[in-house]
Amino acid sequence: MAPGEGYTIGQLSRMSGLPVKTIRFYSDAGVLPERDRTAAGYRVYGEDDLARLELVRALREMGVNLATIRTLGEQDLKQVLALHLRTVETQLTNLQRTRAVLRATLEKDDPSEADLRKLNTLGRLGAAERAALLDSFVAEVGGGNEARERWLTGLREAMVPDLPAEPTPRQLDAWLELVELMSDEDYRASLRRQSEEFWERRQREGAADLDRWRQDNETVTRIALTAVSDDIDPASPRAVPILNKIASLLAAMHKSEDGPTFRRTLARTYQDHDPRATRQWQLAAIITGSPWPHPETKAHDWIGKALQAHT
Template sequence: MSYTIGQLARLSGLPVKTIRFYSDIGVLPERGRTRSGYRLYNDEDRGRLELVRALREIGVDLATIRSLGDRDLGEVLSLHLRTVEAQIRSLQRTRAVLRATLERDEVSDDDLRRLNALGRLGAAETAALVNEFVDEVSGENPARQKWLAGLRPAMVPDLPDDPGIEQLDAWLELTELLSDDDFRASLREMGGEFWEKAGELDPTTWHEANTLIVERALAAVRDGVAPESEAAAPVVAGILALMADAQGRTPESVVRDYTEHDPRAERYWELVSVVNGTPWPPESVIAHDWIAVALARHLG
């Protein structure tokens, strides 16, 4: 059965101008026209119009609806669900900041900064920022590219549904570090000699050596051996020899990795821990901090 646009409007309860707009942008293509030039539609169009109205009521955008001809409805609804969930998380973060702000006597500049940052750094913007950061820090080194690709999912953790101010501030500091050109340049330069040879290293051998290095340093910590003490000297000398052998480098170049280490790199992962609500520092950080101090004292 054929319907004019006026008849379709009466049957659907939608204004003629809305149906005409849907037709003009391709959401509801017309089937034909009468001799007088009036648009014609059929029962299939009537059903599609009901679907369009239902999708619009739950917030699906017109571009997505227009693509329904090439996509499964379930796929469209799944996509929309993910979008709604992202919007909910964003609103929950904003609610947390507003609640914390209203509990204080006065609104501070920091409160406004949080609200502004949350408004402009959505999931898509943050993902683009991480991609840009990884690309710039990786440079042309395949080994570092692979390493950073593996780290990428953990680099900007999801805020909890109802984050505390400390978590929000940590998340904002993370995004600031990701945007910091000086930090990017510093990371690109860090461990340059290691990354030049990293592609030649056997992953299993290197992993086993690194595990042993961490175990030795942690054993010294547990035994109460201060890294500045004379008792630490033979321990760190053995660790240094193990590192140099495993990496195919000179001990001096390994020491440089520690002395030239940018503390912001460790701060970055501490912020990730704050956002995730996980304990800090992990054993690996404790071990390498001990090694860094011991190297500076005895072999620097």
């Protein structure tokens, strides 16, 4: 900008209708980048600054924060507005949930401190906090094992599903219990200890081996679910040939040989299974309104009972 050209901050104020103090604040905050100064050190503004001020004012009236507006130099206006729309939609969803909790609380004759804690927890756990919770869960339970971490990452969204915009009291209670469970250090340590040898083998043998394991696990689940749908009692003699087929598949998956020793070890694995893991998926089903128990839960419940009866 050549000397003598442009507007002083006072002139820009009169032209834009914004107070000098506001324009100076926008300049200091980096929302209105500095272009030039006079020899005396006063800021000089141009037509581009006037147009930008109009845009900044419009965006601020819409509720767009200064940090987002500051990135206008790196993003086009459509990107900024799309980001703002997502922000507004998230805020609306959070407000709807808070409204649902308040309504449920006010329906009670005598609201308690527990109800206030629910509101407080709900207010503290937005999308960013939920993502941080899942990040730490995957990292701690994964324990540095890349194969297990990949497996857990694939389950991220299912592990702590988002609350509906209008949650029922039961869904809200399930969500709060799930968040507390997923934050529990003892539960995380318990999951990390489970099947450590199995996941170490998956780590050594790579992604292709993990894909085969997934396929074999689907086969095992399908065989057990067929037994469930055929109403075969896992403790009955009819269950034995089915259990033999499943045990043979599981032995191959564990790179072992089927026999009494393997089956005793497998039975102990089912017996030592942390019931909180089943509760975790039950809570997720309540939140999403999915049928419970899940097919996989039915299948492994049948296998565990069959092993207990016939091992």
